Amino acid sequence: MNKVAVIDYGMGNLHSVAKALEYVGRNVSVNVTSDAATILQADHVIFPGVGAIRDCMAEIRRLGIDEIVAEVACRKPLLAICVGMQALMESSEENGGVECLGLVKGQVRFFGNVDAGAGSPVNASNSGLSDEQGNSLKVPHMGWNCVKQTDQHPLWQGIEDNTRFYFVHSYYVALCAGESASGLTRYGVEFTAALNKGNIFAVQFHPEKSQHGGLQLLRNFLAWDGV
Amino acid sequence: MALAKRIIPCLDCDKGRVVKGVKFLDIRDAGDPVEISKRYSDAGADEITFLDITASHEERETTVHTVEAIAGQVFIPLTVGGGIRTLDDIRTMLNAGADKVSINTAAVFNPDFVRDAAERFGSQCIVVAMDAKKVSLPGEAGRWEIFTHGGRKATGIDAVEWARRMVSYGAGEILLTSMDRDGTKSGFDLALNRAVSDSVSVPIIASGGVGNLQDLVDGVLTGHADAVLAASIFHFGEYSIPEAKRFMADKGITMRL
Numbered sequence: 001m002n003k004v005a006v007i008d009y010g011m012g013n014l015h016s017v018a019k020a021l022e023y024v025g026r027n028v029s030v031n032v033t034s035d036a037a038t039i040l041q042a043d044h045v046i047f048p049g050v051g052a053i054r055d056c057m058a059e060i061r062r063l064g065i066d067e068i069v070a071e072v073a074c075r076k077p078l079l080a081i082c083v084g085m086q087a088l089m090e091s092s093e094e095n096g097g098v099e100c101l102g103l104v105k106g107q108v109r110f111f112g113n114v115d116a117g118a119g120s121p122v123n124a125s126n127s128g129l130s131d132e133q134g135n136s137l138k139v140p141h142m143g144w145n146c147v148k149q150t151d152q153h154p155l156w157q158g159i160e161d162n163t164r165f166y167f168v169h170s171y172y173v174a175l176c177a178g179e180s181a182s183g184l185t186r187y188g189v190e191f192t193a194a195l196n197k198g199n200i201f202a203v204q205f206h207p208e209k210s211q212h213g214g215l216q217l218l219r220n221f222l223a224w225d226g227v
Numbered sequence: 228m229a230l231a232k233r234i235i236p237c238l239d240c241d242k243g244r245v246v247k248g249v250k251f252l253d254i255r256d257a258g259d260p261v262e263i264s265k266r267y268s269d270a271g272a273d274e275i276t277f278l279d280i281t282a283s284h285e286e287r288e289t290t291v292h293t294v295e296a297i298a299g300q301v302f303i304p305l306t307v308g309g310g311i312r313t314l315d316d317i318r319t320m321l322n323a324g325a326d327k328v329s330i331n332t333a334a335v336f337n338p339d340f341v342r343d344a345a346e347r348f349g350s351q352c353i354v355v356a357m358d359a360k361k362v363s364l365p366g367e368a369g370r371w372e373i374f375t376h377g378g379r380k381a382t383g384i385d386a387v388e389w390a391r392r393m394v395s396y397g398a399g400e401i402l403l404t405s406m407d408r409d410g411t412k413s414g415f416d417l418a419l420n421r422a423v424s425d426s427v428s429v430p431i432i433a434s435g436g437v438g439n440l441q442d443l444v445d446g447v448l449t450g451h452a453d454a455v456l457a458a459s460i461f462h463f464g465e466y467s468i469p470e471a472k473r474f475m476a477d478k479g480i481t482m483r484l
Contacts, residue, residue: 051349
């Protein structure tokens with residue numbers, strides 16, 4: 001039995017990811033939990049997240065998830081999704097600046113013009129972000145966009161390069177030199193759509209909502225033993 | 228290689244059954260929202276919107292089970308709308324497996340509900356649905372008002388102002404329906420769509436009036452829609468989703484093919 005823990009720290013909808021894992025997994029038991037022992041006993045761990053980073057980090061710290069995630073990353077495969085990926089970084093620009101877990105070196109930045117919409121960027125009708133033709137782009141970045149694979153990580157197995165995945169986010173990861181991106185996406189800027197570091201694989205998109213490509217990535221994760 | 232525009236089929240459901248009918252030749256149960264959702268997802272739909280029109284509150288339990296069943300088999304984003312009035316309603320739908328909820332009338336009667344919902348659950352899952360109707364006279368600059376009760380009750384609220392306000396309260400997306408066009412098959416109200424889309428930073432889903440594939444193209448290219456919602460043209464098999472996507476792509480629109 002492949003034991004999978006989906007870390008629950010009270011932020012948002014974890015049922016989608018649990019259902020997708022049950023759908024692709026053979027002989028898999030999925031536990032949505034915040035219990036340290038359950039998470040540490042699992043074979044594979046998912047670190048999801050939605051919503052505002054300040055609230056996420058507050059709950060992560062309050063429940064001691066910060067230490068659990070750090071320990072999991074040393075011992076077994078960890079897949080971080082969306083705000084879960086952002087939480088791994090050193091800090092985020094969101095909510096006026098929030099310190100994150102610092103397991104991967106880099107920052108989380110706003111897509112648009114931060115100066116124009118400081119504090120509540122969605123108010124601005126013009127995000128300040130534009131494509132190569134100069135057309136103004138909406139923020140959040142919501143919908144299906146291409147991910148260019150930049151390595152041969154086992155989690156990409158059976159997934160065509162430039163497959164579209166489903167994104168919904170207003171902030172993106174900018175990695176420091178020395179860290180490894182596994183996938184890049186362009187939306188006004190080129191940003192890290194996937195990264196890897198030892199046992200960690202992290203994605204900005206939602207594999208559980210990305211149909212065939214996303215389900216294949218989850219299948220690959222369940223088959224991955226880490227490093 | 229840019230962000231794709233989205234096609235979103237919409238299922239109107241009453242007590243767990245799709246109404247208005249869906250005419251796929253090889254579908255066993257034309258009223259089963261799970262089977263139909265799966266079918267649309269397989270055909271390449273970018274998202275599914277499930278609109279609950281069940282009148283009585285007691286029978287909403289059925290809707291929750293339906294959403295659970297869809298979410299267990301369909302792995303593209305699922306929006307649930309209709310009768311979302313409290314934070315508990317939202318939690319129930321998200322727990323059932325919805326990715327977003329769409330708030331309509333409740334937002335008009337209590338705008339702060341949108342703010343509370345976005346703060347609690349995040350803007351990414353809060354869609355504000357607005358039903359707008361043209362109130363300007365011919366020759367005047369376009370002006371649209373928000374209507375409730377299926378377009379019967381005027382609210383006096385300007386549609387563009389309302390969209391701006393809802394976004395400032397945390398709406399992550401706007402589902403914009405033209406009550407003048409809904410059900411007419413004469414195309415989206417492009418001026419309305421463009422006026423709203425150009426006024427806010429979040430994505431706009433155009434809805435109401437699609438009669439053919441060129442209407443979808445116009446919604447994106449002229450109406451500046453980020454996504455197009457349609458029901459009958461897909462339900463009745465007039466056009467398939469792959470056909471619609473191919474047509475739009477041929478007109479230069481980025482699609483997920």
